[in-house]
Amino acid sequence: MPAPTALVSLSRASLTNPAPPPEWAGSSRVRRFIVLRGSVHQLPQRPQRLRPSGGQAVREHPIRLGRWFLAVLLAGWLTIALWCFSQIRGGVEPVGAISVAVSAAATHAVALLALVATLNFVAWLRRGDYLWVLPTDFGGVWPDWLVPIALVLGVVTGRLFWH
Amino acid sequence: MALARHRELLRKLEIVVLAVVIVGLFALFGFAISRAVTADVTRCASPPASDSPIGVELAVVSLAGFGLGRLLALARKWTNQAPPVADIDTVRTGGPLQGALAGFLIMAAVLLAYQTYALAHTAQAPPITEYVRCAAVHYPALTAVAAAAVSLLLGNWLWYPTR
Numbered sequence: 001m002p003a004p005t006a007l008v009s010l011s012r013a014s015l016t017n018p019a020p021p022p023e024w025a026g027s028s029r030v031r032r033f034i035v036l037r038g039s040v041h042q043l044p045q046r047p048q049r050l051r052p053s054g055g056q057a058v059r060e061h062p063i064r065l066g067r068w069f070l071a072v073l074l075a076g077w078l079t080i081a082l083w084c085f086s087q088i089r090g091g092v093e094p095v096g097a098i099s100v101a102v103s104a105a106a107t108h109a110v111a112l113l114a115l116v117a118t119l120n121f122v123a124w125l126r127r128g129d130y131l132w133v134l135p136t137d138f139g140g141v142w143p144d145w146l147v148p149i150a151l152v153l154g155v156v157t158g159r160l161f162w163h
Numbered sequence: 164m165a166l167a168r169h170r171e172l173l174r175k176l177e178i179v180v181l182a183v184v185i186v187g188l189f190a191l192f193g194f195a196i197s198r199a200v201t202a203d204v205t206r207c208a209s210p211p212a213s214d215s216p217i218g219v220e221l222a223v224v225s226l227a228g229f230g231l232g233r234l235l236a237l238a239r240k241w242t243n244q245a246p247p248v249a250d251i252d253t254v255r256t257g258g259p260l261q262g263a264l265a266g267f268l269i270m271a272a273v274l275l276a277y278q279t280y281a282l283a284h285t286a287q288a289p290p291i292t293e294y295v296r297c298a299a300v301h302y303p304a305l306t307a308v309a310a311a312a313v314s315l316l317l318g319n320w321l322w323y324p325t326r
Contacts, residue, residue, distance in 0.1 A: 100282045107275040114268035121265045124258040147322045151229060155222060 069112065069133040076108040095161055173242045180235075184312050191309045195298060204289045207296040217299050221310050228311035232318020240324055247326045 084101035088094050116131050123130045239245075256264070274291065281290040298306045 096282075100279060103275060103279040103282055107272060107279050110268060110275055111272040114265060114272045117261065117265035117268050121258070121261045124261055144322065144325055148229075148233075151226070155226070 065116075065131050066133050069116070073109060073112060076112075077105050080104045080108065098161075170242055170244075173238075177239055177242060184315060188309065188312050188316075191305060191312075194305075195294075195309075199294055199297070202297060204293045204297050207293045207300065208285075208289070217303050220303075221299060221307060224307045225310045225314040228314030229318035229322070231311075232315040232320070233322045233324075235315065236319045236323045239319070247324075 080101050084097050087097040087100075116133055120130045122128075277288070278291050281288040295306070298309075
């Protein structure tokens with residue numbers, strides 16, 4: 001995969017242009033120049049927010065919303081659980097109320113993920129910052145096996161109550 | 164290792180397999196929707212007879228597909244020499260794929276919302292469960308193929324190795 005244009009531009013510029021003034025170093029306002037066929041063009045002031053990683057360009061500066069995402073997720077689930085509890089106390093059949101509650105909980109989680117994915121897609125279109133809602137370090141916990149355990153528990157529970 | 168020399172071929176094979184599974188699923192769901200439009204799914208409100216093995220068979224097929232999805236994820240990680248998920252702190256997914264993911268999640272959220280509404284108001288709208296039951300009774304082989312394909316993709320996606 002070819003290197004990002006900005007990177008190529010910078011490397012070419014470094015061959016033909018003097019280094020930028022020290023006060024520009026590390027700033028997003030660093031001016032970038034591109035030299036093509038002897039002419040000098042100034043790139044837009046807006047930073048590209050791209051950097052090369054593993055042979056492809058990735059965006060920098062994630063907006064980390066992990067705790068907010070978790071808070072909204074848990075608040076929704078808590079609300080659904082309280083509604084389910086109130087329904088059962090009101091005399092509704094538990095299996096029916098729990099069925100609706102579990103489906104609503106799944107809807108809530110998937111809808112939040114869909115919102116994040118949509119915002120990230122829009123961010124990709126606009127070359128903006130992307131959202132990051134999952135931690136990269138799970139504190140030594142290996143989450144791989146949580147998935148099959150949840151799956152088996154779900155199948156067993158479904159077999160017991162929803163057959 | 165001899166297989167390491169064929170990574171490029173395996174990458175192409177990976178794309179072909181995933182494309183075949185996805186296109187096949189679209190074809191199956193298209194067929195299912197065309198049949199469901201004219202069908203009376205309320206006849207499938209009750210589960211199949213207790214002596215019918217179709218439920219257990221579909222559960223086994225789904226679990227096998229999910230496990231196969233894990234193996235496929237391991238193979239894809241090895242083929243692409245992808246870094247561990249826990250070490251990735253940037254979005255590496257391409258923009259079009261992000262758009263497809265957002266579209267898929269929105270569709271899933273809408274379907275789950277319908278399922279929640281239908282479970283709470285069974286008289287007004289038949290739950291998706293009834294469509295699945297109808298499919299399992301009338302087209303068990305096709306339903307098993309669809310269940311295996313969906314489970315394969317879910318296992319590949321949700322049970323992707325984190326290390």
